[in-house]
Amino acid sequence: MNSKFLGTGVALVTPFKSDLSVDHGALTNIVNFNIENGVEYLVICGTTGEVVTLTKEEKKEVVETVVKANNGRVPMVLGIGGNNTALVVEEIKSTDLSQMAAILSVSPYYSKPTQEGIYQHFKAVAEACPIDVILYNVPGRTSKNMEVSTTLRLAQDFENVVAVKEAGNNIAQYYELIKNKPEGFAVISGDDDLALGVVLAGGAGVISVIGQGFPREFSEMIRLGLAGNAKEAFKLHYKLMDVIGYIFEENNPAGIKGVFEALSLCQDTVRLPLVPASDALKAKIKSFVATF
Numbered sequence: 053m054n055s056k057f058l059g060t061g062v063a064l065v066t067p068f069k070s071d072l073s074v075d076h077g078a079l080t081n082i083v084n085f086n087i088e089n090g091v092e093y094l095v096i097c098g099t100t101g102e103v104v105t106l107t108k109e110e111k112k113e114v115v116e117t118v119v120k121a122n123n124g125r126v127p128m129v130l131g132i133g134g135n136n137t138a139l140v141v142e143e144i145k146s147t148d149l150s151q152m153a154a155i156l157s158v159s160p161y162y163s164k165p166t167q168e169g170i171y172q173h174f175k176a177v178a179e180a181c182p183i184d185v186i187l188y189n190v191p192g193r194t195s196k197n198m199e200v201s202t203t204l205r206l207a208q209d210f211e212n213v214v215a216v217k218e219a220g221n222n223i224a225q226y227y228e229l230i231k232n233k234p235e236g237f238a239v240i241s242g243d244d245d246l247a248l249g250v251v252l253a254g255g256a257g258v259i260s261v262i263g264q265g266f267p268r269e270f271s272e273m274i275r276l277g278l279a280g281n282a283k284e285a286f287k288l289h290y291k292l293m294d295v296i297g298y299i300f301e302e303n304n305p306a307g308i309k310g311v312f313e314a315l316s317l318c319q320d321t322v323r324l325p326l327v328p329a330s331d332a333l334k335a336k337i338k339s340f341v342a343t344f
Contacts, residue, residue, distance in 0.1 A: 059092035067318035078318035083121035089267035101319035133158035154184035251277035265311035
């Protein structure tokens with residue numbers, strides 16, 4: 053299994069100030085908070101980072117801030133994906149990936165391609181990418197499931213396709229992937245609520261949203277799971293279970309930004325079309341954080 057992606061990766065938020073500009077100071081603090089509390093790697097400019105609302109220049113500056121704050125301490129993964137294959141390939145070729153361990157590339161959204169279309173899209177991505185590729189299947193956002201057969205075909209055909217972030221909230225699909233994956237290919241949970249079960253079943257770990265708000269407990273839970281210590285791991289899972297539900301109750305990343313606001317790490321500002329968590333949800337989150 054690819055040891056670079058064992059354990060807990062966190063899908064970093066992009067903090068914004070009240071005027072909606074990027075809050076680089078808060079981003080630096082969040083990076084340090086996560087590394088100091090045991091996460092294994094960082095994922096930059098994914099869905100949770102509201103990347104679709106960032107300009108090219110802002111995305112570049114966010115990457116620079118995270119690279120500087122990380123200072124070589126843990127591996128980094130950069131989100132580069134979309135539903136215009138040519139544009140994704142162009143972005144890969146024009147981006148300095150020398151500091152990155154891999155890219156995380158989402159299955160094409162909105163267009164609803166066939167399985168062959170998804171395969172050909174990722175074939176183009178893999179051939180253009182000079183570093184490792186983590187596939188990202190999130191049918192709740194893309195409207196199209198990347199089937200196990202397609203994921204495994206890509207894993208077998210391209211040496212640099214080293215992992216999948218699976219986020220279909222479908223435990224049977226996880227099991228099928230883990231059972232049939234090639235040696236060295238990592239199945240990474242993209243579902244915070246299922247992550248421990250996936251790890252205990254043979255998964256490599258998680259790329260987590262909630263993990264960045266409670267990095268010490270969440271990353272320890274995953275490490276215990278990887279070690280096969282289910283009893284102790286589930287104690288932490290049950291401790292975090294309520295807040296995992298809260299942060300996805302309305303939209304992501306408004307929920308996790310509510311956690312960060314309660315922790316005084318950043319404001320809960322998000323960019324439209326997202327709106328901040330409702331007062332009722334924020335009250336539940338604050339109450340959880342206060343008693344955690």
